[in-house]
Amino acid sequence: MDEYVVADLIAGEKFSRTEFNEFMGWLIGDTTAEISLTANYRYFVKLQELQHRAEAGVIYIKIPNLYLSAPVAFELSSVTETEVMKLLGPKGTSDNLKRDISSKLVEKGNLQKRMVYDKAAKALADNFNVYFKNNGFGEYYKSIVVTFSSEGSSSDRQFNYNESYCGAKPCRIELNLGNNLIFKID
Numbered sequence: 001m002d003e004y005v006v007a008d009l010i011a012g013e014k015f016s017r018t019e020f021n022e023f024m025g026w027l028i029g030d031t032t033a034e035i036s037l038t039a040n041y042r043y044f045v046k047l048q049e050l051q052h053r054a055e056a057g058v059i060y061i062k063i064p065n066l067y068l069s070a071p072v073a074f075e076l077s078s079v080t081e082t083e084v085m086k087l088l089g090p091k092g093t094s095d096n097l098k099r100d101i102s103s104k105l106v107e108k109g110n111l112q113k114r115m116v117y118d119k120a121a122k123a124l125a126d127n128f129n130v131y132f133k134n135n136g137f138g139e140y141y142k143s144i145v146v147t148f149s150s151e152g153s154s155s156d157r158q159f160n161y162n163e164s165y166c167g168a169k170p171c172r173i174e175l176n177l178g179n180n181l182i183f184k185i186d
Contacts, residue, residue, distance in 0.1 A: 002047040005069070006123040007116040009041040013074075015104055017097040019090045031089035033097045038078035041109040042069040043116050045124070057142045058158075061128065065150040066113060066120055072105035118157065121146035125159040138162065 016034040020027055044067050051062040083094045125144040132138055142162045147155070 003044040003067070003069070004047050005042050005044045006066075006120040007043040009043070009109075009112060009116055011039050011041065011108075011112070012078075013037055013039050013105065013108060015097060015101055017093055017100070019093045019096070021088050021090050029085070029087035029089035031083060031085045031091070031093040033081065033083045033094035035079065035081045035094075035097055035101065037080075037101075038075045039105055039108070040073040040075070041105075041112065041116075042073070043067065043113065043120055044069055045120070054141060057140075059128065059132075059141050059144045061124060061144065061146045063124070063146070063148050063150075066117065066148055068106065068109040068113065070106045070109075071102050072109050074105070114151070117148055117151055121148070121157040122159065125157070125161075129159075129161045 014034065014036045016032060018030055018032045020030045022028060045063050045065070046067070049064045053060050081094060085091075085093075125146050128144055129138075132141070139162070143158050143160045145156050145158045147157070
């Protein structure tokens with residue numbers, strides 16, 4: 001599996017459902033069920049979909065989509081439910097609501113996706129930066145730019161990591177000659 005979780009969102013959610021009983025066109029009762037819980041939304045990218053390139057001291061990472069992990073997890077200890085039956089309201093309203101919660105959580109998670117793009121982009125940039133530095137490439141770039149194509153108005157998020165191409169040790173001269181050519185004198 002190439003799912004790489006890049007953002008989490010924890011949210012309190014409340015769901016309700018009202019069902020009615022009728023007899024010969026007349027309302028004879030209703031039942032309202034309500035369930036509250038704490039949902040743990042997890043968002044991931046597929047590593048095989050990532051595209052990257054380096055240009056003039058900047059690493060560009062383009063991600064086609066940010067996905068929601070489903071089914072959405074929730075904390076069992078946070079679940080509270082109520083059911084209020086009036087007159088001859090139908091039974092089983094709470095059970096019907098429970099059957100719908102999984103799909104409702106996925107729907108809400110997809111609607112809230114726009115709130116986690118910044119966090120996801122930062123997590124990706126930070127992780128790539130650590131990977132590059134641990135593998136000896138930290139002195140070849142100054143910034144990492146992350147773009148999500150699936151975002152409505154895809155915007156570039158730039159994160160700066162290195163002040164210079166010289167790495168941890170300061171150097172006397174550093175010149176970016178373009179075309180990925182760096183002239184430096186230590």
